[in-house]
Amino acid sequence: MKEKQNLLNLNQKALDAFFKELGEKSFRSKQLMKWIYKDHVFDFDKMLNLSKNLRETLKDIACIDFPTIVSKNHALDGVVKWIIDMGNENNIETVYIPEKDRGTLCISSQVGCALACTFCSTGYQGFNRNLSTAEIMAQVLIANLHLKASGRHVSNVVFMGMGEPMLNEEAVYNVCDLLLDDWAFGLSRRKVTISSSGVVPALERMSERVPVSLAISLHAATDDLRDELVPINKKYPIKELMRACKVYLNAGTQERHILFEYVMLKGVNDSANHAQQLARLLKNMSAKVNLIPFNSFAESDYQVSSVKTIEAFQNILFSQGIRTMTRRTRGEDVDAACGQLAGKVLDKTKRSDARRN
Incomplete structure (x- = not known):
């Protein structure tokens, strides 16, 4: 049949x-x-x-089929995290972050992640498979159905959950089409954001395929350090990544900006010299930097930079004309903060076993 x-x-x-x-x-x-x-x-x-x-x-x-919700966890600050069953011993995580003027949903695009960024809990779980358009779309519907009773809804969607969106292009593009479609969710292009660690060829295709916002998971301004933190940099080094970013900025007829995400790791990437390197890299680019205090997880030896260090780093960027903000940690008490999403992944890459040995 x-x-x-x-x-x-x-x-x-x-x-x-x-x-x-x-x-x-x-x-x-x-x-x-x-x-x-x-x-x-x-x-x-x-x-x-x-x-x-x-x-x-x-x-x-x-x-019209939905995956099964395994659990729903409420944090003290209003954040909601759903654990969703994707079959074959695999779970993903989806997080809703309420603000006064908006409600942002952080959605997953893969079961696990193959990129193995060293500061990210998802990377430690390994990788199983891409999610289908329906499996990604269901996350948004599940959230809206839950929020309906409270009179709230999803106003912003970010592909910042489990997985690298640009390694699951077609499904992610299809979801973006539906998020922007007036007959579906009708969100503006500025309220949908794809976050990528830097899959350069896909970023160039994305620039023409969907007019949504772009965030780059950068975390270092030199290849030596970024090779260590974000291993895909060995394949697509910073020079190539910046070229792809300029392709995005120059695509389409409407003005575009890029959000560069930078996790603050104590003694690793948070010095005054690191800030100066970042300012030089982003000079004359339509960019904004989001400094993210590191959120710890069991397998990691990293520590978060101090508040004083983060403020000093931010002030250096400000002095160089770089628009900068520091992300407020949300949902940490239910492991829903940035970098903490882990789900349950039957790792096909065996990377998770190797890293634990």
Whole structure:
């Protein structure tokens, strides 16, 4: 028996093609998207502006399937973390961060991560597989369904959860299409952010494919240090990464900026000299730096820089004309802070075993 098509896998263009094959007009895509993403109706029988014959056909060949929620944890500061079952002993994590004027959802794009950044808990878990469009999209729907009762909703989405989004391009692009689509979530391009450690060829493709915001997980301004912290730098060194960033900044017709993320590690990358190196690297670039106090986890020997050190680092960047902010740690009491997401990963790379030995 042919497997049913999970309609959460399809953006509007793909839905148009799906309904065309059924002999239906393209407006059916918009009707279906409204039911799913606006009204949160997932039962075809309740989609009453679809003909009865179409509803019966959809029940035979299609589905709207969600993964199972393993647990939901509430932090003292209002952060919510969902652990979601992806089958075969794999879990991912999704985090909602409430602010006064917005609600940001941090979503995962892979089960684990293959990049093995040394300061990130996800990297220690190893890698299993990419998530499908439906599995990523379900994270946003799960959050909105939970928030509905409190009158809140997801206003911003960041691909900063488990995984490297630019190693799962097509699924991530499809999700971005739906997040920006007025018939789905209708978010503005500035409210959707892809964070990448620097997969250069994919970043160049992304510049033309989706007009969303870009964050670069940088953490060092020289190749020697970045090779140690972010191993993909050995394949795509900083010079190539900066070239790809300029491609992004010059793409499209609307003004673009890049957020550079920089985790503050005591005695590793937090000196005045490191700050000067970073200022020189980003000079004359439309950029903003987000300094992130390191969030500890069991396997790591790193320590967070002191508040005084972070302030001094920030002041040096300010003095060089670099826009800078320091991220406030959120959700730490439920291991939902930046760099702490670990989930449960059946590691196909065996990297996690090697690192523990």
